[in-house]
Amino acid sequence: MLNNLKTKKVINACFAISMVFLCSCSASFTYNNLSWLSSFWVDDYIDLNKTQNKQLKQIINTTQAWHRSTQLPAYKQDIQNIKSLFNSTLSTEQLKKQVVFAKKHWQNLLEYAHMPLAELGASLSSEQRGELLSNIQKQIDEEREEFNEQTPLERKNDRLEEQIEYYEKWVDELTNDQKALIITANEQHKDSKSLWLEYKQNRLNVAIEIFKNKNLTQNELIAQLSTVIKERERYMSEALLKTNEENLNLYINLLYQLNTTLSDKQRQSVNDQFDELIDTLNDIIQS
Template sequence: MLNNLKAKKVINACFAISMVFLCSCSASFTYNNLSWLSSFWVDDYIDLNKTQNKQLKQIINTTQAWHRSTQLPAYKQDIQNIKALFNNTLSIDQLKEQVVFAKKHWQNLLEYAHMPLAELGATLSSEQREELLNNIQIKINDEREEFNEQTPLERKSERLEEQFEYYEQWIGKLNKQQKALIKSTNEQHQDSGALWLEYKQTRLNAAKQVFTNAEITKKEFINQLSTVIKERELYMSDALLKTNEANLDLYINLLYELNSTLNDKQRQSVNDQFDELIETLNDIIEN
């Protein structure tokens, strides 16, 4: 029951290095061709010149080598640890500790890459900066429009269906008790969509201030942009942070309660899913 690693949309085109998909049949292909595939994603935001493209690919290749040798083995260990908890006496505190630890890997990536990405950002012309900021704003506006097209009730109903599909993928056919647990948790889940949009806009506004400030030196520009890239929580409201924590507790409690309802066939299905993730990681690490 581990969340899939999905592509992250962030405030800089250079974040294409985060496009890592670990839970699909094409995971190895995607990971091993990251430098080539990222160009399609970057083109949605900005047109880089040849020198900048070369610099970006160097960042991606260097980061990927570090990620493959240090982070993927850590992901694998996390999955093995969670699997061990799942198959032994499971406590809420232990489970939350492991899940929180696993979630920190994304921050590790930003810690490693934030400075070279900011240095690349410093090479952008005024036209490129405007293009990048405008395209990101369009993306946020599109997300906001899509969000507002649904009522809170419609979003909660859609999320419930997604939750059923997610847990069925892991444990197979759900019984009435399991569906009731998932439904109850979904009812308590706090919709943070508006808060996430607010966060994205706040972070983009911070990037705009850096990109449009003609008074700062190159060194100051790099330092300030690297902060925008790395310090994600700095731009999150207290309401979003509290909502994230509350929803995480709900998720942990649901995993704990579902664990006690599994029959032998469902428990084997979960173990098979863990093994598939581990096998995928082994394949990527070794190739």
Template sequence: MKKAKITLILLLSFFLNACTSSFVYNNIDWLLYWYVGDYVDLTSDQKATLDEYVASWHHWHRSTELKKYQAQLKNLQAKLPSSPLNQEQWLTEFYQAQQHFYRFRNEIAPELAAMAQQLSAQQLEGLLVTWKKKNLERQSENGGESKDERLISRQKDLAEQLEENIGKLTPLQIKMTQQYAQQFASTSEQRMLYQSTLQQVVRKLFAKQSAPEFQQQLTSIISNPDQYKTPEYKAASEQNKRLYAQMLADLNLSLTEKQKQTLNAKLEDWIRLIDKLILD
């Protein structure tokens, strides 16, 4: 189900909610320290190195990437009033939005790999232990729900995601989302297997931290962790994504004038926010 949520609206929400205001976006360095601090304690020299990397990433992102987000949002805003988007058109939007994330991942991967090579054995072990602990906590949370409870949560999540962008759903739209929610394939077990495999791969690589090929191999993992997903996981994710695109296409046909105005206003808010972030 998770992959099915990667629509243009939702994926860009990730980026924009990560910088939902100028304050957050312009102070991403200390927010990053707060996040990294959950996994590893950096030395003063390592923090200085990370400072340089973050400043470089931030400049690159502000000067090149924000414009690409904005261009896609403007294009979507222009297309929606003329005619509802069909499934294939939504899938195209998903693909373009995913490319934003992939470019970001590719940009930071080499320097993250270089920094990882400078971590001590104690830091690496702490990172791996914390990573495993957090994954186990998430698995425990997800495993505590019955099948019916997961379905109810999924239906609630879908409704909340949509209402955040178009406003209150009509009874017909609520029924539609409930019907679609029942069709999404569960990927929780496959996701847990993927996380476990990824941890094993990283731990094995860290055991050869001084090897000449370490940085190149870790860069590959950071840039393309999907290579460790099973074919079944990829197939289920793709199926869910296509199903989500069809749901959006069907919902497009049922939007009220007020909902269309709400969605347009939401897109306009994001476009203006990006303008502000570019200029800050």
């Protein structure tokens, strides 16, 4: 069970894998058509010209080829390792190490793609830059408005409902004792949404200042944009980093506790979920 959550971390670590599990189409179809699917997403933010569209598709295709050959096998191995840990005697230290390791998958993607994405950003006209920044700001404002529409209690209750639903997906049916563990962890969890919104705004503000700076050479512009794309933690507050760490420890402890309560039937359900994830990755790698 604890590894199942870890698996979610792995899946969410990469946009390609995330899309696979969010889309109703087959995993292979979705992954293999990321180029045109991504175009729909980009269109929500900015209108690219013909040359820029070609540049974007090249970035996506090159990144996808690299991702299929290097990252998907790594995800698969990661899940297999987690499954093995899940079926052996676990410690919270082992589990945390695996979770932290999984979080690096997303950073690997940024490390690979940040420079060509920055070069594309540097090619934008003043009008395109304004359009992009305005649409990102609009998205942040909408998230903030949605966040403020709920009370802290409503947000906590919604999170609990999502947590119960998620864990039941993996173990089929939770016992009352297991639900009690999840409820306790949810009560202790610190809502970091406002801090994440602050981080997003900080990062956007830096991008705005970069695009505004008329004194930058093309190379300097690309270098600074690449930093904004790649170095996410640079724009996170100490409060957010601290809260993330505290919530991570809560998460690890919950998984460890739940793992000790699983029945044979529940443990088999979790193993089935792991096998399904591995089969899905095999299908994508081989397609």
